[in-house]
Amino acid sequence: MAAPNPRPMATARASLPAAVLVVALELFGLLTSFPWFLSLPIGGAGAVGAIVLRARSAGRQTDAAVLVVLLTLGILALGAPYTWSAGLLGGLVVLALLLWIADEPGRVANGARRALTGIGVVTLAFGVAWLSAFLLPSTHASVGVVAGFLVAVILLASVLLGQPELIERESSLGK
Amino acid sequence: MSRPTPSPPPLLWTRRGYLLVGGGAAFLVAAVIVRNPILILIAVPLLVAPAGAAFTSPRPALTVDLDWRAVGESGTVRIVGELRGRPEAAMDDLTVSFDRPNTLSEDFPPRVEWLPGTVRFELGWSSTHTIEETVAPPRVAWRDPMGLVERSAEGTREELALRLYPLEFPRFGSVRLEKPRQLIGRMGTRRLGTTGEFFEIRSATRTEPPRRINWWASARWGRWLANEFEVERKADLIVLVDTRPSALGEAMDERFLGAARSAATGIAGMFLREKARVGYAWFGEYLEAVPLATGRSQSVRIGEAIRSTHRSPVEGISERCAVSLRRHYPPGLTTVLLSSLGGEAACDLVVHLRHRGYRVIVLNPAWSSLMPRQSVLPAREESMSSRLGTLERRMRLATIRAYAPIIDWTDLTSLGEFAYRLEHPIRARA
Numbered sequence: 365m366a367a368p369n370p371r372p373m374a375t376a377r378a379s380l381p382a383a384v385l386v387v388a389l390e391l392f393g394l395l396t397s398f399p400w401f402l403s404l405p406i407g408g409a410g411a412v413g414a415i416v417l418r419a420r421s422a423g424r425q426t427d428a429a430v431l432v433v434l435l436t437l438g439i440l441a442l443g444a445p446y447t448w449s450a451g452l453l454g455g456l457v458v459l460a461l462l463l464w465i466a467d468e469p470g471r472v473a474n475g476a477r478r479a480l481t482g483i484g485v486v487t488l489a490f491g492v493a494w495l496s497a498f499l500l501p502s503t504h505a506s507v508g509v510v511a512g513f514l515v516a517v518i519l520l521a522s523v524l525l526g527q528p529e530l531i532e533r534e535s536s537l538g539k
Numbered sequence: 540m541s542r543p544t545p546s547p548p549p550l551l552w553t554r555r556g557y558l559l560v561g562g563g564a565a566f567l568v569a570a571v572i573v574r575n576p577i578l579i580l581i582a583v584p585l586l587v588a589p590a591g592a593a594f595t596s597p598r599p600a601l602t603v604d605l606d607w608r609a610v611g612e613s614g615t616v617r618i619v620g621e622l623r624g625r626p627e628a629a630m631d632d633l634t635v636s637f638d639r640p641n642t643l644s645e646d647f648p649p650r651v652e653w654l655p656g657t658v659r660f661e662l663g664w665s666s667t668h669t670i671e672e673t674v675a676p677p678r679v680a681w682r683d684p685m686g687l688v689e690r691s692a693e694g695t696r697e698e699l700a701l702r703l704y705p706l707e708f709p710r711f712g713s714v715r716l717e718k719p720r721q722l723i724g725r726m727g728t729r730r731l732g733t734t735g736e737f738f739e740i741r742s743a744t745r746t747e748p749p750r751r752i753n754w755w756a757s758a759r760w761g762r763w764l765a766n767e768f769e770v771e772r773k774a775d776l777i778v779l780v781d782t783r784p785s786a787l788g789e790a791m792d793e794r795f796l797g798a799a800r801s802a803a804t805g806i807a808g809m810f811l812r813e814k815a816r817v818g819y820a821w822f823g824e825y826l827e828a829v830p831l832a833t834g835r836s837q838s839v840r841i842g843e844a845i846r847s848t849h850r851s852p853v854e855g856i857s858e859r860c861a862v863s864l865r866r867h868y869p870p871g872l873t874t875v876l877l878s879s880l881g882g883e884a885a886c887d888l889v890v891h892l893r894h895r896g897y898r899v900i901v902l903n904p905a906w907s908s909l910m911p912r913q914s915v916l917p918a919r920e921e922s923m924s925s926r927l928g929t930l931e932r933r934m935r936l937a938t939i940r941a942y943a944p945i946i947d948w949t950d951l952t953s954l955g956e957f958a959y960r961l962e963h964p965i966r967a968r969a
Contacts, residue, residue: 371653372632426686427555434562437581438569444577444641450579458584465555466684472631475684478595482683485591497580503894511579515586 377419381476386411388460389436392453396443403440415464416433423469433461435508448498455490459483487539489514547600548691556589556687562590567616594682596690597629601681605696605840609674612954616643616701618662622679624692627656634682637662640672640701641790642797668908668951671800672701694697704805740764744834755794775831776810777874777897778803778841779864780821781888785881787906792879793907798951799877800845802902804830805954806875806953807841819844822888824852826863857884861891870896876943877902880935882969889939899943900960906932908951 386408393407394400414429414436437457444450466479493511552560563585570578607620624630635658637649646663660677676696682689740756743763756764780799787790807817811833819841820828829837829844864874874897878885892899906928916924936945946960 368654368657371655373653382783402748424573427558430555430558434558435583438562438566441566441578442569442573442575444575446576451577454577454581455584458588462584462588465686468684471684475632478631479592479684482588482591482593482595482685482687485594486584489587489591490580493580493916495585497576507698511583514583518587518590521590534807 372471374467374471374473374475379467381467383462385433385457385460385464388431388453389440390459392437392444392450393440395404395445395450395453396440397441397445398440403443406436406439407483411440418469421521423471426465426468430461431463433457436515437461440444448494451494451497455494459487462486485518489518542638545885548693550593550596550690552589553682553686553689555685556592559585559687560590560704572633586824588685589687592685592687595640595683596688597626597681599626600690601626601629601692603630603633603692603694603696605676605677605679605694607676607699609699609701611701611703614667614703615646616662616664616666616703618660618664618699620660620672620677622658622660622677623656624694625656626656629681630656630658632681632684633658634680635660635690636678637666638675638678640670640797641793642666642668642672643701644671666703666737666797667793667910668798668904669801669805670701670703670863671804671845672797674699674701702801702804703912704801717963730747737766739767741767746829750911771819775816775866775872776806777818777820777831777868777872779819779860779874779876779892780808780848781876781878781885782821782848782851783882783884784850784852785879785885787879787881789850791881791906793941795879795881795904796848796850798904798909800848802877802948802954802957803845804842804850806957807845809839811835811838811841820864820867821848822860822863824853826855826860826867828864828867831866853955854882854884857887858891860888861897864892864897865895868897871898873898873900875900879904879906880932880939881906886935886939889943893942901939901943902948902957903932903936903945905947905949908949 389407389411390404393403396403398406410432414432417432418426418429437454440524443453444454462479462483463476466483468475493514545886551645563582566585568656570576570582571858600622603622603624605620605622607618608870609616609618611617618916620631623635631653633653635649635651637660639645640779643664643666650661652659670889675698677690677719679694679696680689683694692905741764743752743757743765745764752763753764753766780796780803782796784793787795803819807819810817814833816831816833817837820826820827821844823956827844832840874892876892876899877890878901880886880903889899889901904909907925910925936947939945944960946957948956950956952958
């Protein structure tokens with residue numbers, strides 16, 4: 365019987381999630397109230413800088429790269445108007461970021477595919493928040509309330525998932 | 540009746556998980572300050588991400604068994620191993636990290652490859668001197684693909700013993716120590732036993748042959764006593780290791796202890812083979828001791844004690860060691876003191892041991908031999924520091940030589956100097 369082949373490893377080269385991250389940040393930058401000649405370089409520099417930082421350190425500086433993306437997103441979001449497209453693209457940037465960090469160099473390839481369940485839960489939460497903010501007749505304040513409830517419910521679910529003895533009680537002994 | 544299943548290890552957030560949640564919290568605060576709900580919408584996926592990652596954790600929890608072994612030659616150590624886990628799909632997200640003992644240097648970074656259901660690894664380490672080390676099993680955990688949460692894997696993972704002994708150990712059969720000091724009033728008899736002249740009466744072991752039992756003494760004392768004969772007994776020996784922190788620093792202390800453990804194992808083994816009684820003690824803050832005894836079980840006892848000898852974080856008083864030693868061992872015994880002599884306290888220890896009546900032989904590894912191969916200093920500064928270290932050590936040796944003979948252990952792959960000094964003893968100057 366032939367020996368099984370080793371799993372391919374993710375590399376630091378540019379990949380599809382990296383391209384998605386750059387495009388999402390650039391589009392979000394275009395929707396902000398900053399002039400395009402300011403927002404496009406900021407978004408591009410942030411995304412490309414993070415990608416280069418992670419690639420040059422072979423994945424050891426991924427946390428620093430994530431911080432760079434979050435700072436860039438924060439700067440751009442300060443000038444974002446309250447419109448459905450800006451809200452949608454802001455969330456998509458975070459989802460692209462999650463997809464990108466799932467494709468981490470030094471780990472088994474196809475991490476983004478394995479992370480789809482987790483990203484799916486995040487997408488669902490963001491989708492509910494976005495829909496309730498823009499499609500329901502509500503005020504700005506209700507966005508915060510809905511988001512707060514959503515985060516609390518999902519955190520509670522994850523706590524229960526982390527401690528299965530709380531939800532998987534066995535029948536008492538002797539019964 | 541079903542047995543309750545043990546709960547799996549807790550799911551922990553990684554640094555990246557905290558980073559994302561911290562970022563989400565910052566976005567929330569900023570949203571309130573600048574009154575922009577877009578920031579809240581961006582914060583939602585950031586806050587939920589670690590919780591979402593937890594949903595991908597394997598059910599049931601990952602169980603990983605370790606199978607590893609070490610091979611080596613002339614100072615190099617190659618460790619190869621396999622981690623087999625269940626469920627198989629979760630093995631792709633396994634993270635492995637290795638703790639390298641300070642006594643070893645790294646030849647190449649760990650090579651790890653993931654196969655279906657298995658993770659193989661190879662470690663390349665080397666040592667410039669003899670070692671007796673216990674390598675902790677690798678830390679194995681499942682980490683979600685985004686790297687936000689992780690959970691330690693269960694399963695059986697045992698430590699790995701690394702032993703690199705001096706070359707002379709197999710040839711140490713002819714080494715003899717001087718006989719212990721005769722007790723006052725004790726007379727040598729002409730009665731010859733099975734293997735020589737009578738030496739003393741001692742407690743009998745369970746497997747003692749009937750011919751060696753002293754029936755008269757056993758009847759009088761009400762417990763089993765056996766005769767011991769001179770020819771069996773070459774000498775009594777104490778191996779004492781000074782594990783106190785020294786001025787050389789933690790890394791050098793660890794390297795010294797690696798060499799000292801190896802030397803202690805070899806010296807104790809060699810005298811136990813000669814049917815001598817050997818005791819082992821180590822002194823950090825307090826003295827820990829294995830009493831004098833002989834035989835195979837004593838070899839096992841000493842081996843376990845040597846493996847549990849580690850650097851003490853607290854420096855004990857030298858006199859305490861000498862006083863405690865008297866509680867465990869009679870005075871007059873030959874005591875091999877393994878010390879780095881990295882501080883004034885180590886020098887005091889020799890003096891106190893002499894004052895308490897022990898015949899001390901200091902086995903001191905040269906500091907330059909304990910240094911790693913790759914130096915962080917430029918060549919000129921390295922040479923200068925080496926010379927200063929040599930001068931400092933010579934001053935220490937000169938001070939101690941007045942109280943005890945010193946074996947300058949420069950070639951740490953060999954104990955030839957030690958064996959030579961035992962056969963051709965040198966006396967202390969005082």
